[in-house]
Amino acid sequence: MERRKVYLAMKSVGEARELFFSKLTHRRTKPQEVDTNEALGRVTAEPVFATLSSPTYHSAAMDGVAVRSELTYGTSERKPKILMVGKDAVLVNTGQPLPEGFDSVIMVEKLHQIDDEHIEIRSPVYPWQNVRKVGEDIIATQLLLPQNHRIRAIDIGALISGGVFSVKVWSLPKVAIIPSGSELVDYRKVRDDKTLEPGKILESNSSVLAAMVRENGGEPVIYELVPDDQSLIRAAIKGALDSGADIVIINAGSSAGSKDYTVHAIEDLGEVVVHGVAMMPGKPTILGLIKGKPVIGNPGYSVSSVLSFDQFVKPLLYILQGAEAAEPHKIRVRPTRDIPSKLGIEEFLRVSIGKVGDRYVATPLARAAGSITTLTRAEGIIRIPELSEGISQSEEVEAELLVDEKDLLNTVVFIGSHDMTIDLIADEIRKEGNAIRISSSNVGSLGGLIALRKRTCHISGSHLLDPDSGQYNLSYIQRYLKGLPVAV
Amino acid sequence: MERRKVYLAMKSVGEARELFFSKLTHRRTKPQEVDTNEALGRVTAEPVFATLSSPTYHSAAMDGVAVRSELTYGTSERKPKILMVGKDAVLVNTGQPLPEGFDSVIMVEKLHQIDDEHIEIRSPVYPWQNVRKVGEDIIATQLLLPQNHRIRAIDIGALISGGVFSVKVWSLPKVAIIPSGSELVDYRKVRDDKTLEPGKILESNSSVLAAMVRENGGEPVIYELVPDDQSLIRAAIKGALDSGADIVIINAGSSAGSKDYTVHAIEDLGEVVVHGVAMMPGKPTILGLIKGKPVIGNPGYSVSSVLSFDQFVKPLLYILQGAEAAEPHKIRVRPTRDIPSKLGIEEFLRVSIGKVGDRYVATPLARAAGSITTLTRAEGIIRIPELSEGISQSEEVEAELLVDEKDLLNTVVFIGSHDMTIDLIADEIRKEGNAIRISSSNVGSLGGLIALRKRTCHISGSHLLDPDSGQYNLSYIQRYLKGLPVAV
Helix, strand or coil: CHHHHHHHHCECHHHHHHHHHHCCCCCCCCEEEEEHHHCCCCEECCCEECCCCECCCCEECCCEEEECHHHHCCCCCCCCEEEEECCCEEEECCCCECCCCCCEEEEHHHCEEEECCEEEECCCCCCCCCEECCCCCECCCCEEECCCCECCHHHHHHHHHCCCCEEEEECCCEEEEEEECCCEEEHHHCCCCCCCCCCCEEECHHHHHHHHHHHCCCEEEECCCECCCHHHHHHHHHHHHHCCCCEEEEEECCCCCHHHHHHHHHHHHCEEEEECECEECCCCCEEEEECCEEEEEECCCHHHHHHHHHHHHHHHHHHHCCCCCCCCCEEEEEECCCEECCCCCEEEEEEEEEEECCEEEEEECCCCCCCCHHHHCCCEEEEECCCCCEECCCCCEEEEECCCHHHHHHEEEEEECCCHHHHHHHHHHHHCCCCCEEEEEECCHHHHHHHHHCCCCCECCCCCECCCCCCECHHHHHHHCCCCCCCC | CHHHHHHHHCECHHHHHHHHHHCCCCCCCCEEEEEHHHCCCCEECCCEECCCCECCCCEECCCEEEECHHHHCCCCCCCCEEEEECCCEEEECCCCECCCCCCEEEEHHHCEEEECCEEEECCCCCCCCCEECCCCCECCCCEEECCCCECCHHHHHHHHHCCCCEEEEECCCEEEEEEECCCEEEHHHCCCCCCCCCCCEEECHHHHHHHHHHHCCCEEEECCCECCCHHHHHHHHHHHHHCCCCEEEEEECCCCCHHHHHHHHHHHHCEEEEECECEECCCCCEEEEECCEEEEEECCCHHHHHHHHHHHHHHHHHHHCCCCCCCCCEEEEEECCCEECCCCCEEEEEEEEEEECCEEEEEECCCCCCCCHHHHCCCEEEEECCCCCEECCCCCEEEEECCCHHHHHHEEEEEECCCHHHHHHHHHHHHCCCCCEEEEEECCHHHHHHHHHCCCCCECCCCCECCCCCCECHHHHHHHCCCCCCCC
C-alpha cells in the first residue's frame, strides 16, 4: 500500500516539467555585452539593428569607366559619343567608389579607346547600371537579428558589416555541479596505480554533467565532493547560490540515504516542487526552488543522471537563454523482439540500431541504470510511454538517435542462439579499434531463423540438430528460409 | 575564346576536392594528451581501452542482507532457515560492497527478524542474485572508444569509470586566417563615430571564417590585415606556416588585383593545385599546397567566402581530425517559380523557405555574392548542379537547411504583384524584433492568384481591374480561385 501511494504521487515527465518551469522566477540570465568576434553561439538579449549601411558608398560592380548616365542617353552604334577621360569618364575597377556625381559604369568591354584622353561609347547606360549602391546589402537602422536569436557564423558577418561591433546577449547560464556521496572518489585524487579502497567508486557523473552543460550553452563549475552529511550539503548549495549560480545540481551518490540528504537540504533552504518522476531510469529526480532559482537533485546512477539532465536541466539551460533546444534526430525503427515495459512509468530504453535491408531494426541493450556503457554503446533511445505495457516487434516506433544516422550502417545485427564465437569476433573487431559494432540478441536458434526470414537481422546463430538426418541446421534452414539467399 | 578557355579549365567542386585532398601529405594533426574532463568534442587519436573494471567490487543491488548462497539452498516456506546476523548474514544497503566470500543478497522485504542476532529466511537465493558484480559495466582491457571517435559527454563517463583519466586525441587543427586587401578596415580600429574613409570597407570575412573554424573543431588565429602587396602577402603566409598552422586561409579583398597577389604568392612558395572552381558564388577559390600543407585563397565576396569555406576548408578540418562532418539537414522543397541557372557551374542558390499547407516552398533570394544578408536571411540553400540550366517550379528539389526545421514555420510566403504595404508590414514586424519573416516574390497579380491556387504561398498581392464591373480583383478571384477558402 505504501509503495503504491508513492507511485501515484509521482509526476510524469511532462507534468513535472510544466509544474517546475512555471514556478521559476528568474526566467533569463543577465544580459551581457560581448565583442562581436566572441558572439558565436550566444543568444541575443534584444533585437539588433544596423548602425551603418553596407556598402557605405556607391561602387563599381564591373571594371570600366564611371559616367553620369544622362550624358550617355541617345548614344547608339550609329551615333557614338566621345567622352573625355578624367572629366566625363573616370576609370574604375570593381569595388572602387564612384566619384561624386557619377551614377553608372560602362564595362571595359564596351569602350573604344581613341587616345589617352578620349574614349568612344556606342550604347547608353541607365542610372545605377553596373553599380553596387549604398545599402545594397544592409541599410543603417534595419533589423539585423531578432531577439532570442542564436548567433551563427554568418550572422557575425552581418553584424560587423552593419557596424555592430559588440552585441548584447544573455549571459551563459552558470551551473554549479555538486557531487555528493561518501563512497565516491574524485578521479583527480586517485593514486597513479589507480587502486581504489574497497567500497569506493570513481565519481564520473559530475564530469558528464559538466560536458552536457557545455554542449547546451552553459558554463559548468564542478564543486568538491561533499560527503553524506546534510549540513555540508546544505552549505555547498548555499555557497553555490551565493556565488551567482543560475542552476544548482546536486548529484547524490547511488547509495541509500544520499538522496534523502538532498531532499532535506532543499526543503531546509527552499521548496521541493517535484520528488520522483515517472521515468526510468531517472525516477529519483528532485526538482526544487531556492529563492526562485532551480536546484535539482540529479539521480546517482550514471544513466539516470544523464537522462534526468536531458529532461530537466537541458530545457532549463535554453529557457534561461531565451532559446529552444534543437529537436533530437528521430528515425522509425522496428524492434527485433517484443519489449515489455512497466505500466505507469515512461521508459527510456537504450537500443542498438542497425540497418537490415532498407529498414532500421532496434535491439534493446541491458536496462541497468548504473551502466554508462548501455548509453555509450547505444545508437538510440526508444521512449516507451507511461501508459504502454511495452512495444511489439510487429510495430514501428520512433527512436531518438545518439549517433549520426550514417553511423547506423556500422552495426551488424545478430539474432539467434547465443554463440561465443560472435562475442569473440566482436571483441577482436573492437580490439582493432574499429567502429563496427555487433548488436547481439539471444532468442534461441529457431527465433534466429525466423528473424532472418523476417529480415530483422544480418546474421543468426543456430544449433538445431535434425534427428532424422543427424545433421545440424541444414534441414531447418531449408524449411524456414526457403527462397532466401543465405550463406551458411 | 579566352573566357571560354578559362571556364573549361575550371574544376567542378567534386573534382577540385578530390584532386586537392589527394595531394595532402599531412593528413592528421599531431596527437595530444588531454585531461578526460577537457575531452568533450575531441577526436580519439587511438583506440581507448579500460584500465579499471567498473564496478571495482561486488556490491548489493538491493537493501537487505548479504549471504553465501549455498547456505540458503533447500529453504522454503515449510523449511525456513535461521541465519546468524554478522556471521551468516551481513546487513548491506544498495551499493555497499559484499563481504569477502559472500555472493548474494536477500531483499529486506523477504527477511523475518527474530531478534537482534537472528533472522529467518523462507526461500533460497542463487549465486550473484541481487548483486552488481565486478565489471558488470566495464571490464578492464575492454575497448571503450574506437580510434577517430568524437568524444561525447556520455563517453567521458565511460572513460573515467574505466580508469582513463587522460586521453590521446588529435590536436585541434590550427587555422591561420590572413585578411588582405588595401580597401579593407579592421573593425576594431574604427573610430567611435564609425565613419569610414571613402572607398574603405569593413573587413568581416575573417571573423566569419574564424567562427566557422570554431564550429568545425578548429582553432582560428586571425592575422593583421595585409595590404595588396605580393611580398607582404608572401611573408604573412610564411609566418603562418612557420608558427605551426595546419591550414592557411588568405581571404583576398574583392577588388580586382587582390586575387592575383594570392595566386602568385602561393606559386612562389609552393604549388597552386586548383585555380577557379565551377561554383557560384565561390568561383575564385584557389587551392594550394606549401610543404604539403593546405594554403587556400578564399574569395573576397562575403557569400563566396562562406560557401567556398564550406566546400573546402570544412571537410579539411574533419580530415585533419580523422572525423567526418555531419551531413547538413536536408528537406524537399518546391520552388515558387522557375529558376534559370548557368550551365557548367554549380549554383548555391539562397532561398527563403516557408510551409504552405503540408509542403515546403522555396523562394530565391538575391544572388549578389557580396550581400551577406542573402545568407543570413536564407533558410536554406538549393544546389543547382553544373549540368542543369535551372530548376522548374513543377519539380521538388532538395534544400540544405541553414535553420532548424521548426523555424520554417515562422516564414510567411507572399507571391504576387509587388505591394509596398507588405514591405512596410515586414519592416514593422521585424522592428519589433520578431523572428517572423516575410518572403516576398514579385510575379505580377495573375501570377500571385495562380500561386494561391497552386498553394505555393500564404498571401498574394493583386491589382487587377475588371473593365466590365469597374471593380478590382473580385471577379478574377472568383474566376481563378473558385472553391478555395480565401480572405480578401
